[in-house]
Amino acid sequence: MKQRASLTLAAAAAALAAFAGAAHLTAPAAPVADDRKAAAPRMPVERSALVCPAPSSSDIAETTYAAITPGAVGGGSGSARLLGATKEAKPVLELKERGKPVGATASGAEAPGLAGTADGVLAPGWTAQQTTKVSVGRARGLLGVGCTAPGTDFWFPGASTAKGREDYVHLTNPDDTAAVIDVKMFGPDGVVKDETGVSENIRIDPRSTKAISLASLAPGKELADVTAHVTTRAGRVGASLQVGEEGVGADWLPASADPAAAQVLPGIPADATSVKLIAFAPGEEDADLSVKLAGPNGSISPAGTEQLHVKAGMTASVDLGDVTRGEAGSLLLAPADPKKAVPVVAALRVVRGSGAKQELAFVPSAGPVGARATVADNRADENASVLSLTAVGADAKVKVTASPGTEAGEQASKEVTVKAGTTQTVPLAPAGAKGAYALTVETLSGGPVHAARTLTLPHEGVVMFTVQTLSDDRGTVPVPKAVQDLSVLTG
Numbered sequence: 267m268k269q270r271a272s273l274t275l276a277a278a279a280a281a282l283a284a285f286a287g288a289a290h291l292t293a294p295a296a297p298v299a300d301d302r303k304a305a306a307p308r309m310p311v312e313r314s315a316l317v318c319p320a321p322s323s324s325d326i327a328e329t330t331y332a333a334i335t336p337g338a339v340g341g342g343s344g345s346a347r348l349l350g351a352t353k354e355a356k357p358v359l360e361l362k363e364r365g366k367p368v369g370a371t372a373s374g375a376e377a378p379g380l381a382g383t384a385d386g387v388l389a390p391g392w393t394a395q396q397t398t399k400v401s402v403g404r405a406r407g408l409l410g411v412g413c414t415a416p417g418t419d420f421w422f423p424g425a426s427t428a429k430g431r432e433d434y435v436h437l438t439n440p441d442d443t444a445a446v447i448d449v450k451m452f453g454p455d456g457v458v459k460d461e462t463g464v465s466e467n468i469r470i471d472p473r474s475t476k477a478i479s480l481a482s483l484a485p486g487k488e489l490a491d492v493t494a495h496v497t498t499r500a501g502r503v504g505a506s507l508q509v510g511e512e513g514v515g516a517d518w519l520p521a522s523a524d525p526a527a528a529q530v531l532p533g534i535p536a537d538a539t540s541v542k543l544i545a546f547a548p549g550e551e552d553a554d555l556s557v558k559l560a561g562p563n564g565s566i567s568p569a570g571t572e573q574l575h576v577k578a579g580m581t582a583s584v585d586l587g588d589v590t591r592g593e594a595g596s597l598l599l600a601p602a603d604p605k606k607a608v609p610v611v612a613a614l615r616v617v618r619g620s621g622a623k624q625e626l627a628f629v630p631s632a633g634p635v636g637a638r639a640t641v642a643d644n645r646a647d648e649n650a651s652v653l654s655l656t657a658v659g660a661d662a663k664v665k666v667t668a669s670p671g672t673e674a675g676e677q678a679s680k681e682v683t684v685k686a687g688t689t690q691t692v693p694l695a696p697a698g699a700k701g702a703y704a705l706t707v708e709t710l711s712g713g714p715v716h717a718a719r720t721l722t723l724p725h726e727g728v729v730m731f732t733v734q735t736l737s738d739d740r741g742t743v744p745v746p747k748a749v750q751d752l753s754v755l756t757g
Contacts, residue, residue: 306744314389316348317504318380318413319436319518320475321398324405325374332643332702333359333394333413334367334669335384336739344386348394348413350378351438351475361388367642369672369702379475380413381440381504390741393704395643397732400516401725404432407515407625408723409508410732412641416440416502420521422494423544423581424613424628425451425480427458429488430512433480433519435496438504439470445501446470449478452546453489456579460484470503477508491583493546493611496521514617515625517732522630525549527607529631531614532596532689533654533718533733534559534589539624540617541586543597545610547576553608554601557584558687560656561595565687573602576610596656596689596716599631618729627720627733634714635664636738640706641719646671646699652720653692653705657684660713667708668694672701684715707736 321329335346340363349355358380359370364387384392394413400406416438425433439445449465451458460466465483470476480494496505507519523529525548534541547553553576558565568589576582589595597614601607614629644651655664667679675696684690696703707717717736724730 306746308742309745310390310742312385312389314384314392315415315440316382316392316394316413317351317416317438317440318348318394318396319411319438319506320379320477321377321396322400322405322409323375324400324403327374327398327400329372329377329396329398330643330702331359331370331394331396332367332672333361334640334642334704335361335364335388335392336638336640336704336706337364339363339365342387344384344388346384346388346392348380348382351381351440351473352378355473359394364388365669367669367672367702367704379438381438391638391640391739393640393642393739395641395734397643397721399723399730404512405510405516407517408730408732409517410721410734411506411518411520412734414504416504418498418502420496420505421611422507422519423522423546423611424519424615425492425494425507426490427481427484427488427492428490432510434477434508435480435494436475436477436506436508437470438475439472439501441501442472443501444469444471445503446499447503448497448499449483450495451480451484452493452579452581454491454581458484458487458489458492491544491581493581511626517627519613519628520630522611522613523633525609525611527609528600529610529612530596530598530656530658530716531612531629531631532656532716532735533629533720534595534597534614534616535618535720535731536590536592536594537618538590538616539588539620541589542583542615543586543612544581544583545574545576545612546581547578547608547610549609550578551608552577553610554603555599555610556602558598559589559595560598560687560689561593562688562690565598594654594689594691596654598658618731623728625728625730627731629718629733630735632716632735633737635707635709635717635736638706638708638741639717639736639739640704641734641736642704643702644705644719645702645721646695649693650722653694654689654718655682655684655692656689656716657686658714658716660686662712662715663710664715665708665710666692666694667706668696669704670696671699671703675699675703686713
């Protein structure tokens with residue numbers, strides 16, 4: 267009996283070790299023999315991975331990178347670095363301690379896609395951002411994107427194959443084995459058929475990045491609004507969509523939050539002159555959505571756009587105009603009939619300015635900040651960085667912390683109460699800040715909070731801007747408790 271018990275414990279330990287390796291966890295808490303129903307303890311992740319797309323094809327592009335692991339300075343060892351996503355990779359950013367951001371710059375079109383890992387105390391919440399400014403040309407604009415964890419499934423509502431648009435999906439493979447991906451597109455009439463087959467079995471070599479034109483996957487089909495779906499057959503990739511729109515600007519369209527019946531699209535700037543909502547229902551049922559704008563004083567239904575009908579497998583869109591009317595807000599989507607909840611993905615195309623001074627950005631639906639979320643590469647110039655917080659379902663209290671700058675500055679923090687159904691803006695910067703700094707949002711109490719940061723860097727009369735949403739950094743994960751249980755042996 268002792269031998270069989272020993273084997274069972276060994277198997278349990280092996281299973282737990284496999285789970286820990288897959289989730290990149292630290293060692294679990296001490297085993298508890300009697301408390302099977304207790305909630306699994308949350309432990310800090312031990313290893314994190316991030317990938318960033320190649321910033322720009324413009325020779326006059328100026329790219330800034332910033333990274334941070336939030337938390338108190340010190341308290342253990344670890345390493346974190348981002349390298350060029352090639353076999354001859356060289357470090358671009360290296361982080362050595364928590365709570366202090368690091369930055370780097372790159373010029374022209376030679377800046378590569380990046381891939382990297384963090385371990386030890388630098389792994390939980392490790393965050394990186396790249397921001398590219400292109401002053402002139404077809405790619406003119408401020409392009410910002412958060413580096414993301416590699417994955418296998420990405421939705422991009424808001425893409426396009428129309429004339430005047432240049433949309434490229436950037437795929438970065440951080441691993442030592444090849445990845446194989448498919449790109450499927452859905453327009454207003456359903457699947458965009460690919461007679462050539464070039465959208466399937468696309469190989470991404472080990473430690474490399476590739477940019478693929480969406481128009482090349484559907485030659486001759488000019489569609490103003492499509493939803494692109496990127497999936498992997500083998501391996502994993504980081505995926506982001508770069509958009510250039512003639513006469514309007516350029517920016518990144520990040521992946522939407524996973525399909526869900528309710529979605530929040532946070533952080534529409536107060537002075538937005540044009541807002542378009544694009545939504546897609548990936549299942550077999552149509553979705554009827556209520557559309558509300560959460561502003562500083564409550565939620566309202568935009569006149570004439572109280573609801574949106576989204577046919578199954580087809581991309582739907584609606585122009586909301588200058589829906590914010592001078593007050594920053596967030597869009598809330600929910601089932602028009604709570605008994606008919608149909609999962610959707612969604613994004614916003616947002617324009618500021620007019621005529622030749624227009625600039626665009628995208629806001630995908632985003633998950634809540636959860637326990638903690640961080641955005642890097644904020645700037646201390648007046649009103650350059652504005653954080654938007656939206657509470658859904660119940661009032662919420664959060665703590666917002668501005669890190670020191672990469673060159674100088676002292677940490678600053680404040681607590682903010684956000685009323686249910688409202689959006690509050692928080693301009694916060696470290697005292698004496700120089701260089702880039704990070705903003706971290708922690709939920710203290712109440713309902714879920716969604717957040718986005720708008721970075722504005724005007725250039726020659728153009729309000730160049732980019733919006734990044736914040737989602738739970740998953741710095742901790744639940745770890746099942748190891749329990750000595752011999753019932754499986756005795757039945």
